[in-house]
Amino acid sequence: MLNLRVLVFVGVALLSAIGGGGTASAQVVQGEEHCVINVKSSDVLNVRKSGRARSKVVTTLRYGQCGVMVTGACQASWCPIEDGHYAGWVNSHYISMVSPAMYCVADVRAGDVLNLRAFPSASSRVLTQLPRRECGISFLPYATAGWQKVRVRGYEGWVNRRYLSGQ
Numbered sequence: 078m079l080n081l082r083v084l085v086f087v088g089v090a091l092l093s094a095i096g097g098g099g100t101a102s103a104q105v106v107q108g109e110e111h112c113v114i115n116v117k118s119s120d121v122l123n124v125r126k127s128g129r130a131r132s133k134v135v136t137t138l139r140y141g142q143c144g145v146m147v148t149g150a151c152q153a154s155w156c157p158i159e160d161g162h163y164a165g166w167v168n169s170h171y172i173s174m175v176s177p178a179m180y181c182v183a184d185v186r187a188g189d190v191l192n193l194r195a196f197p198s199a200s201s202r203v204l205t206q207l208p209r210r211e212c213g214i215s216f217l218p219y220a221t222a223g224w225q226k227v228r229v230r231g232y233e234g235w236v237n238r239r240y241l242s243g244q
Contacts, residue, residue, distance in 0.1 A: 103173045104218070105147060105156055111172040112143040112218050122172075124165035128155030135165040143217065143233075145172055173218035175228070181212040183242040193234040197224030204234045214241065 103114065116122050121137035138145065138160060148164070149157040155166045182191045190206040207214075207229065217233065219226035225238045 103169055103171070105151060105169045105172060106174050107147050107150060109147060110143060110175045111145045111147060111158070112175060113138045113140055113145065113171060114173045114218055115171050116140040122167060124158065124160070124163060124167055126165060128152050128157075128166040130168075132166070136160070136163040138167075141219070143175060143228075147172070175218070176216040178213045178215045178228075179243070180214040180216060180227070181242040182207050182210055182214070182240055184240055185209045191236055191240045193227070193229065193232055193236055195234055197221050197226075197235040199237075201235070205230070205232050207236070 105111065113122050116139070118140050121139055123134045124136045124138060125132040126135055142160075144161055145167075146159050147156050148159050151157075151169055154169050156169050156172065158165060158167050158172070185191050187209065190208055191211075192203045193205050193207055194201040195204055196202075211229065213229060215228040217226040217228055220238070223238055224235045225241060226233065226235050227241075
């Protein structure tokens with residue numbers, strides 16, 4: 078039986094993918110890994126000493142950075158986090174959970190592979206190839222135009238969603 082937290086994340090990921098743009102929805106769960114979302118690539122997310130907008134900045138995180146662990150219960154819109162080097166507080170609007178590694182390659186013909194690409198485009202550089210039925214794939218909280226950003230075997234890249242299980 079799937080746990081409710083996983084179902085909620087999948088729902089959020091699918092809604093984000095269907096929406097095809099705009100602000101991503103955040104799914105925040107205590108004790109889980111998260112990535113930075115909703116921050117312009119030219120800006121950073123401030124990690125603050127306490128859960129207040131005027132609190133001192135301890136460090137910053139860039140858009141797309143993962144490995145952010147929510148370490149306790151969020152208070153209003155502020156969540157306590159650690160990134161492996163620093164501890165502090167961030168606004169929950171700017172982080173979203175990484176899914177459990179429960180997805181598999183699906184619908185790839187015998188003798189073919191699924192290309193994991195550097196960017197969400199069929200002409201983007203191939204990082205590695207995923208064999209038919211490879212599992213242990215985690216969804217990262219980024220999707221656009223039918224592409225899903227994933228983590229598998231230490232790689233992070235983009236795949237066409239139609240070739241992943243659990244849709």
